[in-house]
Amino acid sequence: MTNKKVFNWLDERLGLTAIYKTIFERKIPKVNWWFTLGSATLFLFALQVVTGIMLSVYYVPSPDKAYDSIEFIMSGVAFGWLIRGIHHWGATLMVITVFIHMLRVFFYGAYKYPREITWVTGVFLLLATLGMGFTGYLLPWNQKAYWATTVGTSIAGTVPGIGDFILRALRGGDDLSGVTLARFFAAHIWIFPLLIIILIGVHLYLVIRIGISAVPGKND
Amino acid sequence: MSGSHNLSRRDFTKAVMTFVGAVMGAVVGIPVAGYLVSPAVKAQKTDAWVTIGPLDDYTAGQPALFSFTRAKVNGWEKTVNSYGVYVVRAEGDAVKVLSNACTHLGCRVTWQQDQNAYTCPCHDARFGRDGEVLSGPPPRALDGYETRVENGTLSIRLLE
Amino acid sequence: MTEDQKQAYKEKYLRAKHNGEHFFPDTIYKDLIVAFAIFLLLVGLALFVGVASEPRADPSDTSYVPRPEWYFLFLFEMLKFFPGNLEWLGTTIIPAAAVLALLLLPFFDRNPARHWKKRKFALGFMGIVVLGMVALTVRAAVTTPVQQESTVATTVAEKIAAGQDLYSVQCVECHGAEGEGGVVSGVEGLEGVTIKAIHTQDEMYTRNDDTLFNIVDYGQPNLGMPPFGKGYGGELSRSDIEYIVTFMRYSWDDRAELPKEAAQASAIPALGPDEIPSYDTHIAPLVKRYCVSCHRSGKENNNYLMTSYDQVMNSGDHEPNIVPGDLNSNLIRMLHREDIEAGGPMPPTKALKPEYIQLFERWIKAGAPQTTTK
Structure with missing residues (x-):
């Protein structure tokens, strides 16, 4: 039984059994199907990470080449259309699952004591997901992307007092340009994903520590 | 809930997990592998x-x-x-x-x-x-x- | 919440947990099924719906109707309700207030109850907000003006084909079907001007794609070439110009290798010895390549238009130019470079290849059918 020996040796040092027990052996109240939306979102996020990394293998964040490189992904690389298709629709589905997950938590009053912080991290996750949607929309550098982002950033420019500043900060200058594309790309593949991963970590830690909320009864 | 019942339920879930994981792994993994090596396969002839x-x-x-x-x-x-x-x-x-x-x-x-x-x-x-x-x-x-x-x-x- | 209430909640929760299920295998089983269903849905969407191809970003094309991704539509639509001087209310105050309210929800909602019957106000309020968002999204979707569809070519073969079509319409009357140039005739303002060939090595080796793009886009007004790009008042989008440049590069630059599938796509269909030519398969590609540049509306051409079968058969000041079965039809005589009442030799700059003229003759002899099934 060398396998067992190796495992025990590792377990003694890493505490794998304890981790396994806290995550998988925990008991939770009887819940219904609406409670699967959180894990569904996590699953979608994982899928977005995988397909997103794959897309970055061929994508070039430059106004000259972004469109051509996506064209190449779609018709020049084997299965590129499938990977981009999953990434594209995955984004849409993720927004839906995040939103319904939030509505479910709201409906059951699960944001109340002792889960306030879980809720706050959840709201940040919702915002970060929308941020992913907004930054990712520009990357294909097609007509839709270009004009939607022009208008979207202009909206931020109407903030009283500091609108112009925000607009230039978002676009990296006065116009939508290669600088905008580069910073949206950085936000889309580094900043937001990192933020989301950290927030998911806290969110899940709290979910496991405090326990998932029960479906409220008439007296709750 | 008897012990044996519980056990078989666990095994069943494990089997389903393995199956579903394998299907998803294959549906994503095979295209991803093809996607990565694609330029090596499609040689241009002059x-x-x-x-x-x-x-x-x-x-x-x-x-x-x-x-x-x-x-x-x-x-x-x-x-x-x-x-x-x-x-x-x-x-x-x-x-x-x-x-x-x-x-x-x-x-x-x-x-x-x-x-x-x-x-x-x-x-x-x-x-x-x-x-x-x-x-x-x-x-x-x-x-x-x-x-x-x-x-x-x-x-x-x-x-x- | 008072300490007692907190204690009571904790005890009750512990009981619920005790009477509950194991995360593994009970809960995870449900999660797994839902995740798998979502996965199948995603792959299905990618397979059967896919991602629509859009034209390249074109800052000069101001006709494009900008729309955000669907989940921002409600915000976008909401702005329609704020007049100019109150715009900041819709763009800043309301979204900021909503986000803040959402974030701080657990801190200002002091109602300890969790069951929906005891939280009618909170749920009602949220319900109205969500319904409002849905209504705004639907309204936005319904009121969006229809976007003018433009063809998007993705592969090199498609680009070359699209470029050839555009070249035939926009460029042939001055530069000739093969870029051979010559003396211009029938073009307002450029009558009798000699235009140098643009399909030579001198041209193709010394001008890169960007240069060619700029020439088409801005024109060379001092040399007589008008601008064609939308940004300068022409008809062509950036994608269109890109297709034309691609077509020129692959057709005339002997350093660029034409992909096989592209060569097949742009070839004029061959005709068997006993086959009867038809307009749709054989004549239309020739007409498109050699005639349409001048023979379309808005051009000086004795009102003879050639953009459809009916026009080719019955239009123009000297109609009919084609009489089925009659090889003395105007069109055939002009193709043979006769100068007749209906007009001079056609195409004006250079005769068609003999095999193409023969194709026209065989077609007219066979009764000028539109399709082969006829």
């Missing part, structure tokens, strides 16, 4: 006649370098590759055209009149006038091209 110029421009017995470029689409960009060939003319219309890429690792060889040899700047390989290996590590003689002379104009067939 078969074209390239005009070198009037044969009379070349002196018999004196290898002369001729350079030309070809544009190729690599993914999303056009790559211009430059080629160098040595035209080695014998008497009459007999002519040999050699690639200047060393057969060892592809460094470009140059004709040295004083040594009567092509020398490679990378690993000191030397090739004779007709491309044969004189010394050094190359595995074979310099690659030659199929040639054609029409109305005194020399062309070579570029096959890749």
Whole structure:
């Protein structure tokens, strides 16, 4: 039984059994199907990470080449259309699952004591997901992307007092340009994903520590 | 809930997890593998006649370098590759055209009149006038091209 | 919440947990099924719906109707309700207030109850907000003006084909069907001007794609070439110009290798010895390539238009130019470079290849059918 020996040796040092027990052996109240939306979102996020990394293998964040490189992904690389298709629709589905997950938590009053912080991290996750949607929309550098982002950033420019500043900060200058594309790309593949991963970590830690909320009864 | 019932339920879930995981892994994993290696599989084939110029421009017995470029689409960009060939003319219309890429690792060889040899700047390989290996590590003689002379104009067939 | 309430909640929760299920295998089983269903849905969407191809970003094309991704539509639509001087209310105050309210929800919602019957106000309020968002999204979707569809070519072969079509319409009357140039005839303002060939090595080797693009886009007004790009008042989008440049590069630059599938797509269909030519398969590609540049509306051409079968058969000041079965039809005589009442030799700059003229003759002899089934 060398396998067992190796495992025990590792377990003694890493505490794998304890981790396994806290995550998988925990008991939770009887819940219904609406409670699967959180894990569904996590699953979608994982899928977005995988397909997103794959897309970055061929994508070039430059106004000259972004469109051509996506064209190449779609018709020049084997299965590129499938990977981009999953990434594209995955984004849409993720927004839906995040939103319904939030509505479910709201409906059951699960944001109340002792889960306030879980809720706050959840709201940040919702915002970060929308941020992913907004930054990712520009990357294909097609007509839709270009004009939607022009208008979207202009909206931020109407903030009283500091609108112009925000607009230039978002676009990296006065116009939508290669600088905008580069910073949206950085936000889309580094900043937001990192933020989301950290927030998911806290969110899940709290979910496991405090326990998932029960479906409220008439007296709750 | 009896123990055995619980156990079988666990095993069942494990089996379903393995199955679902395998299906998703395959549906994503196989395309991803294909996606990554795709450029290695789709090789572009070139078969074209390239005009070198009037044969009379070349002196018999004196290898002369001729350079030309070809544009190729690599993914999303056009790559211009430059080629160098040595035209080695014998008497009459007999002519040999050699690639200047060393057969060892592809460094470009140059004709040295004083040594009567092509020398490679990378690993000191030397090739004779007709491309044969004189010394050094190359595995074979310099690659030659199929040639054609029409109305005194020399062309070579570029096959890749 | 008072300490007692907190204690009571904790005890009750512990009981619920005790009577509950194991995360593994009970809960995870449900999660797994939902995740798998979502996965199948995603792959299905990618397979059967895919991602629509859009034209390249074109800052000069101001006709494009900008729309955000669907989940921002409600915000976008909401702005329609704020007049100019109150715009900041819709763009800043309301979204900021909403986000803040959402974030701080657990801190200002002091109602300890969790069951929906005891939280009618909170749920009602949220319900109205969500309904409002849905309504705004639907309204936005319904009121969006229809975007003018433009063809998007993705592969090199498609680009070359699209470029050839555009070249035939926009460029042939001056530069000739093969870029051979010559003396211009029938073009307002350029009558009798000699235009140099643009398909030569001199041209193709010394101008890269960007240069060619700029020439088409801005024109060379001092040399007589008008601008064609939308940004300078022409008809062509950036994608269109890109297709034309691609077509020129692959057709005339002997350093660029034409992909096999592209060569097949742009070839004029061959005709068997006993086959009867038809307009749709054989004549239309020729007409498109050699005639349409001048023979379309808005051009000087004796009102003879050639953009459809009916027009080719019955239009123009000297109609009919084609009489089925009659090889003395105007069109055939002009193709043979006769100068007749209906007009001079056609195409004006250079005769069609004999095999193409023969194709026209065989077609007219066979009764000028539109389709082969006829």
